[in-house]
Amino acid sequence: MDFRFTPQEEQFRSEIQAWIKENLPPGWLGIDREEQFDPAIFDVTRQMAKKLAAKGWLTLAWPKEYGGQGRSIIEQTIFQEEMMFNGVPGTTMGIGGTQWVGPTLILYGTDQQKKEHLPPIASGDRWWCTGYSEPGSGSDLASLQTRAVRDGDDYIVTGQKIWSSAAHVSDYCWLAVRTNTEVPKHKGISMILADMKTPGIKVRPIVNLAGAVSFNEIFFDNVRIPVRNLVGEENRGWYILAVALDFERSGITYAAYSRKTLSYITQFVAHAQHGPRRLANNAIVRNLIADLAIQVQIQRRFAYRVAWMQSKGKVPSLEASIAKVWGSETQQRVAAEGMRVLGLYSQVEGETHLAPLKGRILAQYLSSLSNTIAAGTSEIQRNIIATRGLGLPRD
Ligand SMILES: Cc1cc2nc3c(=O)[nH]c(=O)nc-3n(C[C@H](O)[C@H](O)[C@H](O)COP(=O)(O)OP(=O)(O)OC[C@H]3O[C@@H](n4cnc5c(N)ncnc54)[C@H](O)[C@@H]3O)c2cc1C
The missing domain is CATH 2.40.110.10 (Butyryl-CoA Dehydrogenase, subunit A, domain 2)
Known part of the structure; x- marks a missing residue:
């Protein structure tokens, strides 16, 4: 099996990374999906959406005739991964705008609905x-x-x-x-x-x-x-809703957030002292981080498998549920282990020197709790895996 990205995809990822470096304020430690709508940050979210729209990146995989760039699902997933990894706000025009409202309207909307709603989503104006x-x-x-x-x-x-x-x-x-x-x-x-x-x-x-x-x-x-x-x-409407829910899946957000949290934990461990010794020399901590790295790699592979299936016109069902359960639960595990590694100070947030990484691990720890509820709970996903995936009876 060849898991490599194509040269064109690698080039696109580099382009996005360079853009992020130029456009995010120096020292930006990120923001999570729900935090971006808080009034304290929403101006930044809105400005970022306009900048991304100007690049044509909000609607990458939409057909060109609707204001998109006709790029592949894999390229869209790469975009989403880089944005989430770097905690860039404003990438989705609210909850659903670019990801399922637009794509579902392209399939089922009237001409009038497409004309009225698709351009303002693509231009970063309608939330x-x-x-x-x-x-x-x-x-x-x-x-x-x-x-x-x-x-x-x-x-x-x-x-x-x-x-x-x-x-x-x-x-x-x-x-x-x-x-x-x-x-x-x-x-x-x-x-x-x-x-x-x-x-x-x-x-x-x-x-x-x-x-x-x-x-x-x-x-x-x-x-x-x-x-x-x-x-x-x-x-x-149930059938339209089912199609819209299919657009919601891939799990790359969870994978990107976990990878970011893991990179923060690793960065912390590399520099922290534990008594007279460096924390990085503690075998238990090293093993823990290595173990998390394995889980995060698996999580990322699951997410790209879903994106790959979508790009081939297949409907991921069992695969999307596996990516959702593993992705959301891994994100929680990584953040919870991060809290343990940082110790008691992990609970301090804000601009004080006492808050490791300005409280970003704490923010991840708290916000990741909702991921096993939102977009279908872990219990419901496991039911789907058991019935649709393994053929067990529904009742
Ligand atoms: C951060 C966040 C953002 C959200 N954003 C949106 C949004 O933008 N729009 C929107 O419409 N909704 C949104 N939701 C709501 C989300 O979709 C629901 O919370 C979710 O579907 C679960 O529904 P519920 O909260 O009513 O729990 P319930 O369905 O009441 O479930 C309660 C518990 O029972 C379990 N359970 C229920 N049925 C079964 C079963 N058949 N088998 C086994 N266990 C079962 C569940 O797993 C859960 O543990 C959001 C939720 C969160 C946390």
Whole structure:
């Protein structure tokens, strides 16, 4: 097996790395996916998105006719990996904008929807949130209750979404609603595009356990959304949603974050003293780091396997779930071991000299906890591996 990247892919990676060096402030230690939407940092996030859009990099794998560069999925994955490894904010136009709202609209949107929404995503001007989860529907998403009732040329939407990342900074919501209550649950769902400025929509931010404002509750109180904002056919939204979820997978984000955290731990160990001895000479610490390096390599291979399958037009199912479980859990393990290696000072954050690496390992440790919940919990992924992958019965 030949796992090497092509010369063109290697060249593209070097180009991205050079650009990052030039465009990130010196000493930048990174930011994680959810932290980038916190009001304290969001101006930087927005500026970075505009710069990336100007390079045409926000929509690398989109076809040229829609403002993309027609590059391969592998090149897009390389881009995402480099951006996440270096903690660059603003790479996805909210949650979903570039990764699944745009690509799904390219497949199923009307001409009008494509004209209205694709250019402002590609130019870094329109931010998106994703409205799937509700207080009573997460893993069992098809049970969602937010209701859309047809009234002339509008739907009237009433209900509540929760955990919507970036909703407090978003212009539009990629929204799953129930349009029929009389049929089996999967068959009564529709996907609509909701302008977040529409009267009746209220967003209430939730502070996450890392202290950042990242996800939100969204309340819909008799909100009028034009029927022209329906994506695909009414009541066939579950199938559109399934396609959008497929665009969400690869696991490269987890792999990039783990690799970064591991590089920080290694850097710390290389310079730290443990009593009279250098920490780097401690066999237990060296073994631990070597062990983490193996796990991170596996994680990266799993992620590129998913990207490779997508690039060949195959639908990764078992492979995507394996990448998700291993990726998210490895990210947690690496950050947790980092906390142990740094010792008690690992809990100090901010600009003080007492905070090792300005608290970046702590930030990773806290934010990585949510990765085994977001985008399908580890239990649900294991169910998929057991049933679709190993052929075990569903019930
Ligand atoms: C950081 C973060 C960002 C998020 N961003 C968004 C977003 O932008 N938009 C959005 O719509 N949602 C978002 N979510 C929500 C996320 O998709 C849900 O939290 C997730 O799907 C789990 O749903 P739940 O929280 O309702 O938990 P539940 O589904 O209630 O699950 C509770 C527990 O039961 C377990 N469980 C449930 N069913 C089964 C089963 N059949 N077999 C075995 N175990 C089971 C779960 O694994 C879990 O441990 C985000 C979540 C996080 C943490």
